[in-house]
Amino acid sequence: MEEVDGFSGTTPTExxxxxxxxxxFLDEPFPDVGTYEDFHTIDWLREKSKDTDRHRKITIKSRxxxxxxxxxxxxxWSGWLVMLLIGLLSGTLAGVIDLAVDWMTDLKExxxxxxxxxxxxxxxxxxxxxxxxxxDRCPQWQTWAQLMTGYTEGAGVYLLNYLLYVLWALLFSxxxxxxxxxxxxxxxxxxxxxxxxxxxxxIIRGYLGKWTLMIKTITLxxxxxxxxxxxxxxxxxxxxxxxxxxxxxxxxKYSKNEGKRREVLSAAAAAGVxxxxxxxxxxxxxxxxxTLWRSFFAALVAAFTLRSINPFGNSxxxxxxxxxxxxxxxxELVPFILLGVFGGLWGTLFIRCNIAWCRxxxxxxxxxxxxxxxxxxxxxxxxxxxxxxxTRRSTSELISELFNDCGALDSSQLCxxxxxxxxxxxxxxxxxxxxxxxxxxxxxxxxxxxxALIFKIVITxxxxxxxxxSGLFIPSMAVGAIAGRILGVCVExxxxxxxxxxxxxxxxxxxxxxxxxxxxxxxxxxxxLGGVTRMTVSLVVIMFxxxxxxxxxxPLMAAAVTSKWVADAFGKEGIYEAHILLNGYPYLDxxxxxxxxxxxxxxxxxxxxxxxxxxxxxxxxxEELEALIKETDYNGFPVVVSRQxxxxxxxxxxxxxxxxxxxxxxxxxxxxxxRILNLSPFTxxxxxxxxxxxxxxxxxxxxxxxxxxxxxxxxxxTKKDVLRHMAQMTNQDPESIxxx
Amino acid sequence: xSTVVQISTFLLASLVLVxxxxxxxxxxxxxxxxxxxxxxxxxxxxxxxxxxxxxQKDCNCLHVVEPMPVPGHDVEAYCLxxxxxxxxxxxxxxxxxxIAYLSVxxxxxxxxxxxxxxxxxxxxxxxxxxxLQNEEDSEDVRAHIDSALGRGNTMLERVEGAQQRWKIQVQxxxxxxxxxxKLLS
Numbered sequence: 001m002e003e004v005d006g007f008s009g010t011t012p013t014e015x016x017x018x019x020x021x022x023x024x025f026l027d028e029p030f031p032d033v034g035t036y037e038d039f040h041t042i043d044w045l046r047e048k049s050k051d052t053d054r055h056r057k058i059t060i061k062s063r064x065x066x067x068x069x070x071x072x073x074x075x076x077w078s079g080w081l082v083m084l085l086i087g088l089l090s091g092t093l094a095g096v097i098d099l100a101v102d103w104m105t106d107l108k109e110x111x112x113x114x115x116x117x118x119x120x121x122x123x124x125x126x127x128x129x130x131x132x133x134x135x136d137r138c139p140q141w142q143t144w145a146q147l148m149t150g151y152t153e154g155a156g157v158y159l160l161n162y163l164l165y166v167l168w169a170l171l172f173s174x175x176x177x178x179x180x181x182x183x184x185x186x187x188x189x190x191x192x193x194x195x196x197x198x199x200x201x202x203i204i205r206g207y208l209g210k211w212t213l214m215i216k217t218i219t220l221x222x223x224x225x226x227x228x229x230x231x232x233x234x235x236x237x238x239x240x241x242x243x244x245x246x247x248x249x250x251x252x253k254y255s256k257n258e259g260k261r262r263e264v265l266s267a268a269a270a271a272g273v274x275x276x277x278x279x280x281x282x283x284x285x286x287x288x289x290x291t292l293w294r295s296f297f298a299a300l301v302a303a304f305t306l307r308s309i310n311p312f313g314n315s316x317x318x319x320x321x322x323x324x325x326x327x328x329x330x331x332e333l334v335p336f337i338l339l340g341v342f343g344g345l346w347g348t349l350f351i352r353c354n355i356a357w358c359r360x361x362x363x364x365x366x367x368x369x370x371x372x373x374x375x376x377x378x379x380x381x382x383x384x385x386x387x388x389x390x391t392r393r394s395t396s397e398l399i400s401e402l403f404n405d406c407g408a409l410d411s412s413q414l415c416x417x418x419x420x421x422x423x424x425x426x427x428x429x430x431x432x433x434x435x436x437x438x439x440x441x442x443x444x445x446x447x448x449x450x451x452a453l454i455f456k457i458v459i460t461x462x463x464x465x466x467x468x469x470s471g472l473f474i475p476s477m478a479v480g481a482i483a484g485r486i487l488g489v490c491v492e493x494x495x496x497x498x499x500x501x502x503x504x505x506x507x508x509x510x511x512x513x514x515x516x517x518x519x520x521x522x523x524x525x526x527x528x529l530g531g532v533t534r535m536t537v538s539l540v541v542i543m544f545x546x547x548x549x550x551x552x553x554x555p556l557m558a559a560a561v562t563s564k565w566v567a568d569a570f571g572k573e574g575i576y577e578a579h580i581l582l583n584g585y586p587y588l589d590x591x592x593x594x595x596x597x598x599x600x601x602x603x604x605x606x607x608x609x610x611x612x613x614x615x616x617x618x619x620x621x622x623e624e625l626e627a628l629i630k631e632t633d634y635n636g637f638p639v640v641v642s643r644q645x646x647x648x649x650x651x652x653x654x655x656x657x658x659x660x661x662x663x664x665x666x667x668x669x670x671x672x673x674x675r676i677l678n679l680s681p682f683t684x685x686x687x688x689x690x691x692x693x694x695x696x697x698x699x700x701x702x703x704x705x706x707x708x709x710x711x712x713x714x715x716x717x718t719k720k721d722v723l724r725h726m727a728q729m730t731n732q733d734p735e736s737i738x739x740x
Numbered sequence: 741x742s743t744v745v746q747i748s749t750f751l752l753a754s755l756v757l758v759x760x761x762x763x764x765x766x767x768x769x770x771x772x773x774x775x776x777x778x779x780x781x782x783x784x785x786x787x788x789x790x791x792x793x794x795x796q797k798d799c800n801c802l803h804v805v806e807p808m809p810v811p812g813h814d815v816e817a818y819c820l821x822x823x824x825x826x827x828x829x830x831x832x833x834x835x836x837x838x839i840a841y842l843s844v845x846x847x848x849x850x851x852x853x854x855x856x857x858x859x860x861x862x863x864x865x866x867x868x869x870x871x872l873q874n875e876e877d878s879e880d881v882r883a884h885i886d887s888a889l890g891r892g893n894t895m896l897e898r899v900e901g902a903q904q905r906w907k908i909q910v911q912x913x914x915x916x917x918x919x920x921x922k923l924l925s
Binding site: 185363 | 774778779780781786787788789828829830831833834835837838839840841844845848849852855856906909910913914916917918921922923924
């Protein structure tokens, strides 16, 4: 680019995109061009070319001096540094959340007198007064009723405990919803539908901000501790993406380029899943994007950081890490597939009911009382969950107990088999307990579990989507685990009482340990989770990372695939896609577009609308321009050669030309804005089938595309037009797509 | 305000990080490590729980169960029934995390009470009170704020300006989520 004697005032880092001239006083890069407005989609092509330019400039400069070379190395390594920081911060926050949830859940029932910051298990850790019969009790930890009245038994004590449980639950959820409402309203909900939309190119300002990060972390703890039927996995992904956004702003490589930022965000999402489940590989698969290595690195660092905080003792990453190696048998595939069918059916039921309820919340007066709604749901949940010991404790503990196989030392009701303690043979290894008949405790446990199952199925429908951080993974795993465990015990009892039937005879001798109900619980959990979210591969990987048992891949896969088939037979979307549709986010999904429409049917302007607003390359005046901008609210205008020929030059933000004529100094000087012109807009002809157009939008990440016929400009198609058209084709309301 | 939030977030993160890294190098306190053996009832001996502070290698029945309640030839049979687990925890991490969390929640609660109760009283006499507006005017309000507060560049004025901008942002978010149900259903 030729500089003209010293006037231009250019900065050294500008783009070289045209010839300079004396009156080119707009040579410095526009401060606001290139930043996107809220609720708009980004232009992937522009971001990608900006990044390639930046990289080329750095490479050229790096040959000049040593300092520049170091700067270029730093630039290359900044990606890895960002991943490291994200992993560290996500792991730390996950550890803090786990420790705090542990403590606060127990706070509802009692307090540790020696050190108030210990949960029940930690309080009794050093006590020497635990006996075998009362393994969980110790004098240092007292329930509230015991603290206030000094008694431990009795109806009055039970009622007092009940009352305080409900009051604590209400207090926690009230705090949570007020904090969300006052400080960061974007912190409510799960976050995964919005993150998926953001990753596909939508801009939501403030969704990944610092206040959202802090409030989400804090209120997540409060929400989970209040005993509501929600999990923390989805919100953990949001928290991790907020960390990603935070560190992006430290490096200009990522802060100025939305496309690169999304690479970092997808890796951060992987780190979030990794710490939520303790499954780094599953986390990477969940994020489902390119840049696999960087995502894996972030996920690994996060898992490592969480492990060193060691929130659960024993250096485990997740509460329900089980390690058994009992084999499973071929005929057991039948109940596993049954569990898959159950998972698919429950998934469909849940999605339909939840979306209906959320739609009602959006449109009717129910949505105007969010605080009251949260309190009411918490109150009902606490009232109904206290009497049943399986719902009183936290859902993660419940799942952990259901996944575990019964050893000889388990004193819980679920392991109450008749003849358990009396004549244990001394020549067996510990986990090889044979199948036995169920004792009375087991029957009452099964009955309580059935009630808990029904309760959880109903209450989760109303809980997911309220105005505090709420996740879905743990409640759906709980539903599946309960169903699986019940089925497993039934199969076990069937095998015990009828071991002379044909199916059992081949693989189940009397006195052998054939059936492991814990495995059925795991398979059930995987099936229900798959039915709701429609994950397959990442789900299986997460589940076998949780259990450490590669031998259970086949049952898990069978259940996951069956549940996805059954659920897909009723409706194509998982819960997150359904919420994306409900909110009308402009998210272009991977589905095939199979309708036979053409580009002319979708383009704007339609036949009865005003003609296309275009600018000519060298004959528009500044006042025409200002009038145009004031009257319409479009974001871009095509620039044509002239109004008669309407041949395309390019698509620009404001108008302009290539060579300004040299006018004498008395006339007003021309305004040259070539710099902001995009000289290579995408065009299609008017007879291009929409299938191809949708494909182009999806694969290239376009924001708009122009329609021409024999070189003449006819109209424009934007991404939102495409989405509205797709919605119309599937008989949804096209006006529900978010537009500005 | 956002710089204060930034600083406090980083402080919290670094505090927890420091406590993560330090115990790895310091000696574990006596109470934080244990080997726990649970032995069920055997013949006429009742069940018992034994704990002892041994290394992970020595965490088995022979080293932990003392005094052994059965005579020598029965020890092996008794020990087969016992289940021994090695557990460790970091009590400092737990203490620091819980106390830090409670202090952050407390600070937020105080700030929330301040914003809801005391702030409107202070701002009643303030000529810069924001009129109630709908979203279309937020651009003008922002310009109004900037012009009104732009004259002073002292620290206090800048903090106040940042706080006003943050309040407008949260108000818009609240409208989008709670009132118009445009986002997050």
